[in-house]
Amino acid sequence: MLTISSAPQGNSLVIALAGRIDAANAKNLEQYCLEQIDGGAIRLIFDFTxxxxxxxxxxxxxxxxxxxxxxxxxxxxxxxxxTLLRDVFDISGFAKLFVITATVQEAL
Structure with a gap:
């Protein structure tokens, strides 16, 4: 199960995710994020805590x-x-495509 919540911080939208992000809920996450972008959010920070x-x-x-x-x-x-998530991003090569920070504050 995946829980998604968001809150504006400065000129960014922080999207807090909780649980598993898998094939069963990836489409819901995509739809949620695209709705936020269509609503004007162009700086997204994903919190994987x-x-x-x-x-x-x-x-x-x-x-x-x-x-x-x-x-x-x-x-x-x-x-x-x-560590597990970071390994997935590193092994897949996706870590090179994104700015990855230790904390939300650092991302802001």
Whole structure:
């Protein structure tokens, strides 16, 4: 199960994720994020503090979001990835595509 919540901070929207991001809920995450972008949010910070699993389907979602925001001169930052999540991003090569920080404050 995945829980998604968001709150504006400065000129960014911080999206806090909790639980598993897998094939069963990746589409919901994508739809949620695209709705936020369509609503004007072009600087997204994803807080992974409470995420314990991420699948390849979820990685694709972050790629879609990054491409959409790049076309709008926006940005995506990822923060608070645990060791397992960081390994997934490193091994897949996705760590090179995103700014990854230790904390939300650092991302801001």
């Amino acid at each position: 409470a995420v314990n699993y991420i699948s390849s389907a979820a990685l694709r979602v972050f790629l879609v979001i990054a491409k959409r925001l790049n076309s709008l001169q926006g940005s995506v930052k990822l923060c608070a990835l645990n």
